[in-house]
Amino acid sequence: MDFNGSDTIPGPRTEDHLPHTAQAAAKIVIVGGFGVGKTTMVGSVSEIRPLTTEETMTQAGIGVDDNYGSESKTATTVAMDFGRISITDQLVLYLFGTPGQQRFWFLWNGLFEGALGAVVLVDTRRLEVSFDVIGRLEERGVPFVVAVNSFPDAPRYPIPQLRTALDLTEDIPMVECDVRRRASSRDVLLTLMRFLHSLTMTGSRT
Ligand SMILES: Nc1nc2c(ncn2[C@@H]2O[C@H](COP(=O)(O)OP(=O)(O)O)[C@@H](O)[C@H]2O)c(=O)[nH]1
Ligand SMILES: [Mg+2]
Numbered sequence: 001m002d003f004n005g006s007d008t009i010p011g012p013r014t015e016d017h018l019p020h021t022a023q024a025a026a027k028i029v030i031v032g033g034f035g036v037g038k039t040t041m042v043g044s045v046s047e048i049r050p051l052t053t054e055e056t057m058t059q060a061g062i063g064v065d066d067n068y069g070s071e072s073k074t075a076t077t078v079a080m081d082f083g084r085i086s087i088t089d090q091l092v093l094y095l096f097g098t099p100g101q102q103r104f105w106f107l108w109n110g111l112f113e114g115a116l117g118a119v120v121l122v123d124t125r126r127l128e129v130s131f132d133v134i135g136r137l138e139e140r141g142v143p144f145v146v147a148v149n150s151f152p153d154a155p156r157y158p159i160p161q162l163r164t165a166l167d168l169t170e171d172i173p174m175v176e177c178d179v180r181r182r183a184s185s186r187d188v189l190l191t192l193m194r195f196l197h198s199l200t201m202t203g204s205r206t
Contacts, residue, residue, distance in 0.1 A: 021089040027114050028192065029142075030081070030097040032121030033129030037149040038097035039081050041121065041179035045186050046083025046095065053080060080111065085186070087193060095189075100133040108136065117196050118144040119188055121179070122166070124154045130166060145173040145195050147188040 030038050042050045081097030098104065098111050100120075112118075118137055122130045130146075137144050148162060157165070159174050168174065173195050177184045 018092060019086050019089060022086065022092045023090040025092045025094060026116040027094050027096065028189065029112060029115045029118045030095060030121060031100050031118055031133050031137075032149075033100045033123060033126050033133075036100075036121040036123045036126075036129075037179040038099075038121055041119075041149075041185045041188070042081040042083040042095050042097045044179060044182045044184075045085045045189065047086060048084045050081055050083040052082075052097075080107070085189065087186075087189060091193075093189060093193075100129045102132060105136070108140075112140060112142060115142060117192050118142050119192055120144050120146045122146055122148045122162070123151060124148060124157060124162070125151070127165060134166060134168070143196055143199055145175065145188070145192045147175050147177045147179075147191075149179050150176050 030041055032038055039050075039052055042052070080099075081095070083095040083097075085093050085095065087093050096111055096115070098107055120130060120133055120137070134144070134146075146162075146166065146168065148159075150156070159176070163170075163172075163174055173191050175188055175191050177188050179185050179188075
């Protein structure tokens with residue numbers, strides 16, 4: 001399948017109906033720490049109005065959720081975000097955003113059921129959440145790509161340095177992104193789809 005044809009991707013949120021050309025659907029999970037941009041990403045790429053379960057932060061998160069860098073955030077996703085994007089005329093992705101903090105791990109069991117792959121969103125100010133998330137994905141054998149969401153006040157590191165810090169092998173794609181931008185979020189998903197495609201090709205040769 002050709003995932004380079006980003007020109008064929010329809011504009012934002014024009015319709016709620018599946019394109020009549022759609023032939024296949026895949027479930028993709030977007031995971032990362034609190035305030036890393038999961039809800040923003042699903043919102044920026046989704047063609048349907050995203051479903052989100054933002055709630056005003058409660059006592060449960062105080063002292064548990066590390067708010068560093070996002071102190072002004074008063075809502076957090078308690079369960080998940082849901083959206084949809086037609087990545088080509090034929091292929092539709094269903095996006096599920098889910099929190100990476102340990103206290104939400106119970107949600108992972110159902111959510112990762114049938115998922116083709118995952119995007120790990122990383123904030124360089126709080127890499128420790130990413131360690132946990134990446135470890136869990138590796139345990140589960142879920143293929144993933146890593147997207148570094150570039151916040152203006154976050155320290156910037158070259159990708160190879162981040163790769164070492166996150167203990168990722170060369171084969172795991174890493175990209176920088178600004179998930180507020182639709183094109184950037186879409187590029188992250190295309191990176192994941194190309195990666196999944198390459199795994200299929202490798203698998204078919206062995
Ligand atoms: N500057 C900047 N702000 C961002 C970016 N992505 C998300 N934000 C903001 O960071 C906050 C947290 O994002 P959100 O999507 O709610 O994070 P979530 O907890 O992972 O769902 C929101 O106020 C976003 O507008 C980004 O790439 N750059
Ligand atoms: Mg959220």
